Amino acid sequence: MNSQSNKIKVWDFPTRFFHWAMVLLLVSLWWTAENGEMQWHQVCAYLLMVLVVFRLVWGFLGSETSLFKQFLVSPKRVVQYTLQQPKPNSIGHNPLGGYMVVLLLTLIILQLGTGLFATDDVFTEGPLMYLVSSDTASWLTWLHKNNFNLIIAMSAVHILAVAVHLLKGENLIKAMFSGYKNMQASIVAPKLCSPLLALIIIAIIFSLVWFYLLAPVVSFL
Numbered sequence: 472m473n474s475q476s477n478k479i480k481v482w483d484f485p486t487r488f489f490h491w492a493m494v495l496l497l498v499s500l501w502w503t504a505e506n507g508e509m510q511w512h513q514v515c516a517y518l519l520m521v522l523v524v525f526r527l528v529w530g531f532l533g534s535e536t537s538l539f540k541q542f543l544v545s546p547k548r549v550v551q552y553t554l555q556q557p558k559p560n561s562i563g564h565n566p567l568g569g570y571m572v573v574l575l576l577t578l579i580i581l582q583l584g585t586g587l588f589a590t591d592d593v594f595t596e597g598p599l600m601y602l603v604s605s606d607t608a609s610w611l612t613w614l615h616k617n618n619f620n621l622i623i624a625m626s627a628v629h630i631l632a633v634a635v636h637l638l639k640g641e642n643l644i645k646a647m648f649s650g651y652k653n654m655q656a657s658i659v660a661p662k663l664c665s666p667l668l669a670l671i672i673i674a675i676i677f678s679l680v681w682f683y684l685l686a687p688v689v690s691f692l
């Protein structure tokens with residue numbers, strides 16, 4: 472970076488916490504399913520549910536760089552960005568990355584949704600399985616297993632994209648840990664919300680998930 476660059480805070484703590492906790496929980500969900508630890512599988516899934524619902528709310532009420540309307544731009548701008556050389560550094564997600572974020576979140580929501588109807592035909596049933604026929608439950612379990620492969624594939628594309636930025640000298644990973652990016656001095660820092668607001672939102676979502684989903688599972692641990 473040249474002398475006219477400034478270190479500015481682009482990612483708030485709640486968004487960074489959401490990202491890395493989500494990665495850890497996804498690994499735990501894979502591990503628990505592979506090892507038959509289905510009680511813990513459900514606990515991790517409901518904790519991830521709290522985080523994902525929080526992220527959706529934060530996409531409307533949160534900091535500037537986390538707002539969906541801020542990073543979901545028109546397809547025309549995505550094409551322009553894709554063709555642009557050299558690519559400008561973005562304050563938050565770049566136009567292409569914004570759509571990847573939505574794709575990843577959608578796949579995780581599908582995974583959570585299908586899990587609620589899934590069954591291993593032995594001990595574990597999703598809490599909503601009783602609402603559907605056994606054929607539908609089998610189909611949703613199939614989807615639950617196969618959608619996870621899609622999550623792995625899209626995560627690989629996501630990590631590859633981050634690695635390409637790294638090779639070109641832009642360390643997005645460091646920014647997702649520290650919150651800071653080096654930007655041109657003329658760039659105005661984005662408005663970031665108080666983590667206290669995030670804590671209140673998370674507490675409300677957690678209470679609901681605890682009452683309806685988590686508490687019954689935890690009582691059997």
Ligand code: HEM
Nearest residue numbers: 486490494563564565568572575576626630633643644647
């Ligand atoms: C070790 C692996 C990973 C690394 C190094 C990584 C890195 C990053 C980085 C650097 C960003 C910010 C991108 C930007 O500046 O625009 C980001 C955002 C994001 N990543 Fe990852 N990521 C990893 C794994 C995953 C996985 C497994 C998922 C989910 C399947 C995921 C989902 C997301 C989402 C949803 C965002 C947007 C965050 C937000 O706006 O709330 N990441 N990731």
Ligand code: HEM
Nearest residue numbers: 500501504513516582583586587589590591595597616619
């Ligand atoms: C994003 C959250 C979730 C992820 C990443 C996830 C991941 C997985 C994976 C990788 C498997 C193993 C698939 C295989 O054997 O090939 C699995 C199985 C399973 N999951 Fe999830 N899961 C999630 C949420 C849930 C939820 C919310 C429930 C229900 C409370 C659930 C219930 C089950 C059941 C019952 C199985 C066993 C299916 C079988 O063995 O036939 N999952 N999950």
